[in-house]
Amino acid sequence: METGLTTNLHLLTPEFALTALAFLVFTVDLFLPERSKEWLAGLSVVSLVAVMVVALVMRPAGSVELYGGLIVVDDFGLFFKIFFLGIGVGIIALSWEYARDRLQHRGEFYGLLLFSILGMNLLAMSRELLTAYISLELLSFSLYVMVAYGLREARSNEAGIKYIIIGALSSAIMLYGLSNIYAALGTTYFVGISEELASPAAASPVLWIGVALLVVGLGFKLSAVPFHMWAPDAYEGAPLPVTAYLAIGSKAAAFALTLRLFAEAIIPAVNLWGEWQLVIAVLAAITMLLGNLVALAQRNLKRLMAYSSIGHVGYALAGVAVLGSDFALAAKGVIFYLVVYAVTNLVVFAGITAYYNREGKDDIADLAGLADRQPFTAAAIAIGLFSLAGLPIFAGFTAKFYLFAAVADGGMLWLAGVAIFTSLVSLYYYLQVMRQMYIESPAHDTHNAAAHQAHDEHDDIHQHAVHDEPPAPPMPRPSWLLAGTMGVGLLVVTWLGVYPRPLLGLIEMASKAIVPLG
Template sequence: MFKPYDLYLLAPQISLVLLGLVVMAVDLFTKKRIVIAATALVGLIVPAAFTIAQVVTYSGPQTAFFKMLVVDQYSLFFEIIFLIIAAVIILASYDYIGKYVQADGEFYSLMLLSVVGMMFMASTGELISIYIALELTSFPLYIMAGLIRSDTKSSEAAVKYVLLGAMSSAILLYGFALLYGLTGTTDLQGLAHTFKSFTNGNLMVIVADVLVIAGFGFKISAVPFHMWAPDIYEGAPTPATAFFSVGSKAAGFAALIRVLVYGGLWQVDMVPLVVILSIVAVLTMTLGNFVAAVQTNIKRMMAYSSIAQAGYILVGVVGTVGMARTNQAAAATGTAAVLFFILVYVVTNLGAFSGIIALANMTGGERIDDFRGLWRRAPLLSVGTALCLLSLAGIPPVAGFFSKVFIFTSAWQLGQSWLVIIALLNSIVSVVYYGRIIKVMFFDEPQKEGRLVTSMSLGTSITLASAALLVLTVIVQLVINAANPAAFNLFASLVGR
């Protein structure tokens, strides 16, 4: 039954949709980029205010629209992440969009509408609405990849993204159809309740698990579903690439974890599920790191780096799923470590891509050699980019080090010691290619002399990302404490069934 309060629960998403339409309307009446970008950035205050209000007044999980919408600490945690992504991308893309993409309003409107889909992916508790949210997220991304209309690489990226995205959506839908056929419901809580009565050894459940992991594996660029990432990251506009690398991945993990945990898939044939996830995690980490180490194009390197980071997150997911049946409190703690890792990854990758966008704006280059001597020509840009790369590599004392410590420690305590050892060895490999960029920036001779001036918008985004990393380093425990209730929400729904 519909209640007026349900609209309040949906307020962040509704306000974002309206903001996207307003930005589109503003673009019709003015072609001044500053007005369009300012409208998008300032307009984010409204959905942010609704989200903060829901956090402040939170009194327990709420459901609406026949349990399709779930507002709990888990969904609110991700909504905050998605709003941060939107704000930073607007800042970081301002100069690039004006120089390379003659579609200011379209870019910002598409991004905002995609963020709406991402919010729904984190806050829906029903299979059909998860699929619709996935498509709402994906359609704008397909268009964003091809917005450099004069560049054949951008057009190629858009076509590849559409084709591979359609294939992954079909695979995911088949998985959802099997889950519905097995349980007679599309409600995640209904799935979890029904799976309690299932016996192990159900082949169709294992097939459904494989299809669901494959479908979401595309969104998180996990091996062997990663083939889209390198070409699309390289061909798409760099701000769009940055958005893909953090928004799409965070949304994919938000939905995957909710389906696996909140939907209770771990209750049936847990061992095959853990084995499948473990194999995917190992392949993702290993391929991502080793191929990234031989790249010369910075965007392709970041694509494979993003693949490797997905592997690290999967290590935490494996630990959570593997311990969910015997010790839900420990499994929830492991999920909290995953959430913290995702937050740090988002902030770090946004900062790194801000540096790449700035370099592309000032020099027109996207090769690692184009970073030579950058320290002498743009000190602020160099320091901010280096700080983010150190965090991605997990070098202490930056926040990325603590995120890896938490997720690896949790996985070790949850019985995945062998997986953690492989992850640690892969982390050593990552130091090689991240360190290569830092070496080129600080120790190589510049190709040209003269200072490079970073624009105000990019300088702000890099400064904010760097400051956020430093703050996260100091308040690590506070963030973990905030992530713990979000993780426990997923398991609390299963208690008493």
């Protein structure tokens, strides 16, 4: 493993390119007049796609370590890189219209987005705790700014402050955990940790404190219960595309780190303390339960999606809990779930954004009658929510079935049972959204609504099946970009639900790269 600091440095070309492009976006932003700034979105998309291509072309055979083992270029990293870059493209498509109409300094917005993706990419590749920590901070700092991007909105500022304080706290906890691990084992390399942990002599209070704090720090980043309290406020206050990015990108990145960390550092040390699985399983169970149960009480769409995403984190964590039993199956289940969750959420958020761009409201009740006013948007949101609830023929069903089968097969049938039960709970609140869109009629103004109500009450003994409803107030179509995003997303959601095999093949390659040695 005698790799010098500069050996194979060319393999990092995608990351260098991404850094350069991010700076390019910042620089060009300085010279562009306000009205042409949308070109920066185009520039960012082109750069993301270009980086994707470069990363694919430069795929090395097997795993190659860089910087003496701090970073590894392997299929796992590559898979997540492509995944993250794709998420970036989706988020830009989501934010284009929103940024044009509602955000200032949108050039920098795209620059920050590129930096955060750089952070995620490095996170998926890092094989050492401090490198992972720094990548995570790069991601987090970009997100802190993006969450507070609605400069004039008190909600956004409040969200930004809460997010940065909690984020800093969790970073500090994590860093303290890392230092404890280093104190106990004398190494921060994943491989080194697993080697040290293999000997029973390694067990010490300092080590356990370190590992516990590390898990807590990760829990904050994942917004697993009981470290989730920042999420609903941050989600609600952030600009909508950033909310989507928080729900999709930051979760996926934190899971990429978790998977590699568990596979390469922790699982080989199962003999030291096997019960760690149970700890994760309990975390997963309360995350699913609390996320989904509290979501029942939400009236705001963004908060609903926040709690729903907490619930989904719980499902993925359940997969992490059984990584030690059948690694290949569990890892595949988790990665598959993450991809499906990301695509489905992208569709739902694209739909919500399409609505928000027209009306500027984000309560669930505001969606009333959307099916008549923007049929395609309503259908996209509905299908996305059906998929999140885990109903066929959509990806959510297949992904949940796969993941829960892995969890059950890993010896935790009870955890799969909790997951399945909470899926039922989630169906209820997703149906509430659907009810607004498809069944309720849009409230015109209070007078009309009251008259309509009275008419209902004085109807004959049996009501007519169909009321002669007044025509819905007109609403312009969603922009072509958002409609396209929803359309493509729906195709992918259906395709993954019906024939996930090609994706599973790729995931198999990715998960093979991090298979634990023990």
